[in-house]
Amino acid sequence: MTTPAIQWYPGHIAKAEKALKEQLKLVDVVLEVRDARIPLATQHPQVPQWVGSKARVLVLNRMDMIPSQVRQLWESWFESQGETAYFTDAQHGKGIQAVAQAAQVAGVEVNRRRRDRGMLPRPVRAVVIGFPNVGKSALINRLLNKRVVESARRPGVTKQLRWVRISQEMELLDAPGVIPGKLNDQEAAIKLAICEDIGEASYDNQRVAAELVELLNYLGDVARNFLPGSPLQSRYGLDAKEYTGEDYLVNLAKERNQGDVERTARQLLNDFRKGLMGAIPLELPPS
Helix, strand or coil: CCCCCCCCCCCHHHHHHHHHHHHHHHEEEEEEEECCCCCCCCCCCHHHHHCCCCCCEEEEEEECCCHHHHHHHHHHHHHCCCEEEEECCCCCCCCCHHHHHHHHHHHHHHHHHHHHHCCCCCEEEEEEECCCCHHHHHHHHHHCCCCCCCCCCCCCCCCEEEECCCCCEEEEEECCCCCCCCCHHHHHHHHHCCCCCCCHHCHHHHHHHHHHHHHHHHHHCCCCCCCCCCHHHHHHCCCCCCHHHHHHHHHHHHHHHCHHHHHHHHHHHHHCCCCCCCCCCCCCCCC
């Protein structure tokens, strides 16, 4: 299936990125949120440059959507890279306290330096950044213990930067999702589309659903311990092993949707995104 490369860089993101770079000068701690299903594909290449010498807390959200063994593999891998990964399920409020504590600890150093210069302490300023739809707003609402910023399971809900006070000790900047101006890695772009971490207008549903089938077949071979059985067969009663991704979609459409391949592609993607196929990682740590 030949379709154009996946590219998505809407105007509000370009505008927000410019404003974010300005606000970063005022920030003490950066909370970088990624999608636990695709921690590498949701790694923005410019974050290290933006963060510079500031403290950074790495948050992998949607931990409920990957098996616990895979989570442990990622924890060990990030540790081997000299990083601590904090896993959260912002939707259900899991892992939030550890993130808040890590941000607060990182900010202690800021006020120590202020005191050394004879200045009064002030609330730690943190910013939450990451790709669209990785759960940044949901994380902020959990940190605040109330719904203050709009949150929804689709990219592009947050359109502008906004400061919110978490406590006497911390202020938080909610920023729209940021994404590279050009998606050079098309394998990563496919994963972003599968997980709905970029806008739907940027991709072809049938191509992305077919790629998901191929990816699930591949993971079934290389990660048998983490993906017992076939999630597609369990969900639809049709095993994908004998098919290419495109052929699987066509055959599934015949069985379920009177040959409507587009409807079948949308259903398959939606079922994956809602976790109806089970907890499935689309990336494993580099060996």
